[in-house]
Amino acid sequence: MKAFTTLKGIVAPMDRANVDTDMIIPKQFLKSIKRTGFGKNLFDELRYLDEGQPDQDCANRPLNENFVLNQSRYQGSNILLARQNFGCGSSREHAPWALDDYGFRCVIAPSYADIFFNNCFKNGILPVILSESDVDLLFKETFATEGYQLEVRLAEQKVVTPDGKEFGFEVDAFRKHCLLNGLDDIGLTLEDADAIKAYEVSRRQEAPWLFDAIQAS
Amino acid sequence: MSGKTLYDKLWDSHLVKQRDDGSALIYIDRQLLHEVTSPQAFDGLRLAKRNPWRIDANLATPDHNVPTTDRSSGVDGIADPVSRIQVKTLDENCDEFGIVEFKMLDHRQGIVHVVGPEQGATLPGMTVVCGDSHTSTHGAFGALAHGIGTSEVEHVLATQCLVQKKMKNMLIRVNGSVGPGVTAKDIVLAIIGKIGTAGGTGYAVEFAGQGISDLSMEGRMTLCNMAIEAGARAGMVAVDQTTIDYVKGRTYAPKGELWEKAVAAWSDLHSDADAKFDAIVELNGADIKPQVTWGTSPEMVTSVDGTVPNPAREHDAVKKEAIERALVYMGLTPDMAITDIKLDRVFIGSCTNSRIEDLRAAAEVVKGRKVAATLKQALVVPGSGLVKAQAEQEGLDKIFVEAGLEWREPGCSMCLAMNADKLGQGEHCASTSNRNFEGRQGFGGRTHLVSPAMAAAAAIAGHFVDVREFLSGDAN
Numbered sequence: 222m223k224a225f226t227t228l229k230g231i232v233a234p235m236d237r238a239n240v241d242t243d244m245i246i247p248k249q250f251l252k253s254i255k256r257t258g259f260g261k262n263l264f265d266e267l268r269y270l271d272e273g274q275p276d277q278d279c280a281n282r283p284l285n286e287n288f289v290l291n292q293s294r295y296q297g298s299n300i301l302l303a304r305q306n307f308g309c310g311s312s313r314e315h316a317p318w319a320l321d322d323y324g325f326r327c328v329i330a331p332s333y334a335d336i337f338f339n340n341c342f343k344n345g346i347l348p349v350i351l352s353e354s355d356v357d358l359l360f361k362e363t364f365a366t367e368g369y370q371l372e373v374r375l376a377e378q379k380v381v382t383p384d385g386k387e388f389g390f391e392v393d394a395f396r397k398h399c400l401l402n403g404l405d406d407i408g409l410t411l412e413d414a415d416a417i418k419a420y421e422v423s424r425r426q427e428a429p430w431l432f433d434a435i436q437a438s
Numbered sequence: 439m440s441g442k443t444l445y446d447k448l449w450d451s452h453l454v455k456q457r458d459d460g461s462a463l464i465y466i467d468r469q470l471l472h473e474v475t476s477p478q479a480f481d482g483l484r485l486a487k488r489n490p491w492r493i494d495a496n497l498a499t500p501d502h503n504v505p506t507t508d509r510s511s512g513v514d515g516i517a518d519p520v521s522r523i524q525v526k527t528l529d530e531n532c533d534e535f536g537i538v539e540f541k542m543l544d545h546r547q548g549i550v551h552v553v554g555p556e557q558g559a560t561l562p563g564m565t566v567v568c569g570d571s572h573t574s575t576h577g578a579f580g581a582l583a584h585g586i587g588t589s590e591v592e593h594v595l596a597t598q599c600l601v602q603k604k605m606k607n608m609l610i611r612v613n614g615s616v617g618p619g620v621t622a623k624d625i626v627l628a629i630i631g632k633i634g635t636a637g638g639t640g641y642a643v644e645f646a647g648q649g650i651s652d653l654s655m656e657g658r659m660t661l662c663n664m665a666i667e668a669g670a671r672a673g674m675v676a677v678d679q680t681t682i683d684y685v686k687g688r689t690y691a692p693k694g695e696l697w698e699k700a701v702a703a704w705s706d707l708h709s710d711a712d713a714k715f716d717a718i719v720e721l722n723g724a725d726i727k728p729q730v731t732w733g734t735s736p737e738m739v740t741s742v743d744g745t746v747p748n749p750a751r752e753h754d755a756v757k758k759e760a761i762e763r764a765l766v767y768m769g770l771t772p773d774m775a776i777t778d779i780k781l782d783r784v785f786i787g788s789c790t791n792s793r794i795e796d797l798r799a800a801a802e803v804v805k806g807r808k809v810a811a812t813l814k815q816a817l818v819v820p821g822s823g824l825v826k827a828q829a830e831q832e833g834l835d836k837i838f839v840e841a842g843l844e845w846r847e848p849g850c851s852m853c854l855a856m857n858a859d860k861l862g863q864g865e866h867c868a869s870t871s872n873r874n875f876e877g878r879q880g881f882g883g884r885t886h887l888v889s890p891a892m893a894a895a896a897a898i899a900g901h902f903v904d905v906r907e908f909l910s911g912d913a914n
Contacts, residue, residue: 237763238756239635239735243875248854252503252520254477254527256588272881275520304756306636309669310875312571313475314587335639335671336571336585343589393603394459407488410597413455413463417491417599420454420465428563430692430700431467434494435538435559438689 223345224403228326229372230299233289234363240303241310242337246319250275259315260322264290290323294367302359303330307348308337317344327373329380331356342396345403347375349390375401441710443607444676445642448582448707452565454599464602467564469594470550471498471537473528474856475569479592480531490535491598497559498532498539500525501549502856506819506846513542521857540823548822548848551575551789555659556824558688562677562704567594572789572872574665577674578658579681580707582642584671606716608641608670609709612649614723619906621799622657623791623870623889625649625721626664627729631739633719638670641717644709645675649723655684656795663790664872667736676708730776730902731874731887733764738874740776742892742904748772767876768884769864777902779886782865784809784816784843784897785879786890788853791870792821794828796890801834803894803905809842810900816843817859819851843897855880868896 250262252275265273268290270283284291290298301320307330308316317340320328328341329349341348351359362382363369372381375397380388399406410417425432442450454463476498483490490496503521513529516522525542532539540546540553547553551572554560566576566583569591576583590600610629630637643665645658653661658675665673675681682701685691692700727741738761740747746765749772752758765772770779786792786800797820809816818838820826826848829835835845852859853871861867861883870893874885888896895905 238760241735241873241875243854243873243878247877247881248856251474251856252518252524254481254524256478256481266877266881306639306669309635310571310873312569312573312585312587314478314569314589317587332636332639334636334669336587336666340587340589343587393461395457395461395601398459405486406601407486407593407596410463410593410599410601413599414597416455416463417465417597421598424451424465428700428703430561430696431564433690433692435497435690436494437538 222343222399222403222405225326225345225347225375225400227372227374228299230370231295231297232300232302232359232363232369232371233295233298234360235289235301235303236360238304239306239309242308242313242316243310245308245316246313247273249273251313251315256318257322259319260324263319263323264288299324300327300329300371300373301325302356302363303328304356305330305332307333309334312336314340314343317341317346321346329356329359342400345400347373347400349373349380351380351388351390355388440714441712443709443713443715444580444644444674444707445582445605445607446713448563448565449604451563452582461601461603463599464565465599466567466594467495468559468566469496469591470554470566470568470573471496471528471591472502472550472568472570473500473524474502475588476531476591477524477527478588479595480535482592483595488596490595493536495598496537496595497554497557498528498537499547499550499553500528500542502850502854504542504849505857506849506851506859509543509847517858545823545827548825549789549792549850551663552793552821552825555579555655556688556822558685558691561685561691562681562707567600571666572663574671574673575659575663575789577662577665577672578655579685580674580677580704582672582674585666605642605672606640608638608643608717608719609715610643610645610719611647612645612721612723613647614649615652616649616723616726619891619909620726620728621889621891622653622660624726624729626661627731627736627739627887628721628726629719630664630668630736631729632721633668635667635735635737636669638665638668641670642672642674643668643670645673650675651678654795655680656793659793660790664736667872677704728889728892728905730892732768732770732776733761734767734874734876736872736874736887738764739887742776742902744776746770746772746774746776779866780812780901781868781896782814783861783867784813784893785852785867785869785871786817786893787819787821787851788871789821789850790872791890792819792825794825796870797825797829797834800890800894801837803891803908804841804843804898805837807841807898809897812900813897816897817846817852818843819846820848822848852879854878868893868902
């Protein structure tokens with residue numbers, strides 16, 4: 222996994238509550254068996270005026286000029302500013318894959334759906350939670366200033382505005398550790414292989430039926 | 439010290455290791471796999487040269503991409519090449535790693551959340567995961583079940599564990615029984631309408647009360663299935679005799695002496711009387727009417743005798759904007775009656791409502807009647823091959839076909855339209871599925887979530903009607 226330490230970049234404002242994962246990456250693109258290549262279809266139904274198809278060249282598709290990512294001032298953005306309950310809906314990890322493939326490494330919102338929030342950390346994306354009022358203020362500043370940039374410092378757990386305002390945020394110690402160091406958490410879990418085996422031995426005594434094999438019949 | 443909730447008990451019995459940083463390793467008893475969220479997980483295993491930890495804890499079946507029409511040409515007959523590759527990839531991965539899979543032409547194939555319970559692969563007291571948010575369904579068995587992303591699918595394949603942080607406890611109690619014609623779907627939509635789509639975020643939700651214990655296992659699965667639409671990754675119901683009766687005799691359920699031992703252990707799978715919940719929500723069963731969603735989020739819901747909201751009366755700016763946006767997308771006008779919403783298609787199916795009881799409820803409504811001439815299509819898609827066979831044995835397929843509905847092969851179908859079953863732009867659909875998000879059932883499609891009986895009544899009328907009046911003959 223890519224490490225996340227400090228990120229500075231242009232902020233794109235997604236000014237809408239309850240953005241669901243069907244909106245982030247519509248289902249027809251979930252047919253891919255790869256982890257990459259989803260960026261061109263990020264927010265597909267909002268971004269383009271026609272219905273997108275997998276493996277289609279998006280260069281000549283009609284754009285929704287009003288959509289935030291199609292506005293010239295937000296080109297090259299790598300921080301997505303969003304509203305409450307961002308990422309609700311399905312568990313598709315294609316949603317963070319699409320954000321990452323497009324170039325977003327950080328989302329800032331007042332709240333997230335649980336599964337999406339978790340999936341971000343597995344992909345080197347930092348989902349920052351700030352209060353509604355702080356997020357409101359960042360929306361205002363982003364709209365007011367073309368090329369508005371934020372700096373996100375994970376080690377210090379701070380978001381810093383261009384004029385030096387600082388917003389602290391919380392993050393789980395384990396997730397922070399994995400992100401800062403770009404750690405693969407399967408490898409970390411396997412360090413506890415003995416504990417897993419010991420659990421299995423004692424659990425099998427108590428509830429042997431849980432270890433019956435799923436067998437072909 | 440206060441007692442434990444059902445969730446506390448399930449958590450404690452699966453705790454492998456509590457880490458100092460607040461995270462914990464939780465053991466996973468069962469993983470269900472389907473074609474959409476697993477290919478990258480298998481690739482990850484191969485890349486890292488890792489072996490699966492306990493391969494026989496997994497069960498797979500393709501469901502999202504499979505055609506619901508003629509399957510005589512097998513997987514090679516799937517018209518969309520991208521869908522075909524995904525289904526083939528699941529077959530290849532399961533063959534390579536030795537995972538039991540009910541392939542597309544197997545008579546047990548179906549939607550994972552229908553197949554797992556009907557095979558007894560989901561048991562009380564288990565932890566169950568799947569790369570699908572509707573894994574919450576399995577909580578109906580007094581299990582801890584939730585959806586995970588593909589990285590976690592790989593994590594479970596490799597370690598049989600997940601790194602988790604304990605959630606908070608929420609109790610949702612439905613006091614008293616619901617009235618006739620009111621189903622588990624109406625109960626859960628009413629709950630989502632009350633607490634909102636983020637109301638359960640961060641919580642494991644236990645459903646309890648008379649209105650819940652009255653429900654069959656099919657009903658409890660419908661209820662827990664949509665816990666995620668209230669933001670709760672996991673929903674659950676305590677084990678009782680209804681649970682035990684459903685599980686008994688199923689293929690992967692324990693047998694003989696082990697069965698007796700298991701049943702004795704399962705008797706503890708309920709919250710203690712003095713258990714402490716972080717939040718409690720109560721509803722009166724008698725107040726719940728058949729529900730219909732009018733907007734683009736499951737919380738945008740009202741009773742069938744209600745009206746579409748008027749944004750002018752909403753004071754919260756964010757909500758007002760959301761209503762306005764939803765009404766434009768849905769092509770509805772403020773204050774119009776729900777029963778005036780005209781329909782283009784009807785979909786009866788999905789992991790929410792495609793079990794035998796759902797099909798019986800729909801068949802009862804359409805029996806001896808005809809689908810409205812104004813409807814373009816009415817689909818009935820059973821949740822599994824076994825549900826299909828059972829329905830055909832009961833003659834339900836004939837009732838549907840005679841009434842003008844199409845009887846299909848099992849799969850996810852029009853719930854999310856990854857196969858060929860989808861809505862056209864601007865079309866309104868009465869759907870027994872779980873999400874009414876923009877574009878969910880097809881580009882520009884307009885979804886209204888309802889119970890199977892309500893969908894069936896709407897198919898006959900061509901617009902929404904109160905199924906309670908419909909069944910008593912009062913509706914026109």
